[in-house]
Amino acid sequence: MTAPERRILGALAPEHRDRLLGFARDVSLRAGVRLFEEGGAADRFWIIRTGLVVLDVHEPGRGALVVETLGEGELLGWSWLFEPYRWHLGARTGGDVEAYEFDAQRVRAAIDEDPAFGLAVTRCVAAVAIGRRLRAARTRLLDLYGPPGGKTAVAGGEAP
DSSP: OOHHHHOHHHHSOHHHHHHHHTTEEEEEEOTTOEEEOTTSBOOEEEEEEESOEEEEEEETTTEEEEEEEEOTTOEEOOGGGSTTOBOSSEEEESSOEEEEEEEHHHHHHHHHHOHHHHHHHHHHIIIIIIHHHHHHHHHHHHHHHSOTTSOOEETTEEOO
16 A cells, blocks of 8 residues: 555545544654553544554563554544444554544544545545554564464465
């Protein structure tokens, strides 16, 4: 997936993008800030403007294992959109980050009020974030647990 395809705002029609940005507040986050933990309440989400955020999963005995790194224009968090509104991964800033932060409850209320907006946001989150994130997690897990030194089969071919 190319960088523009990973950017959520570019995937929304202008009227839906403008409506979503109406709920945004600008935030600056320092390097090393823990944004959320697996299983925690997913009450907000972010769109990264600058910087990097590392997604991780906790493995007992091994600690936090990096699943993916997100950058400019990418959506951080999709668990806010689906019950039970709990994070599936953890996240921390990989450096200083500038982002748009959204209150999930307010955005969900707007989604419920306007079916066209709701469908656009839900489709966008599913296409841009969820599908890609699941593929990245699967690939990372295959890297960690696949045969040592061997090729691991992944969707669409083999990993190098």
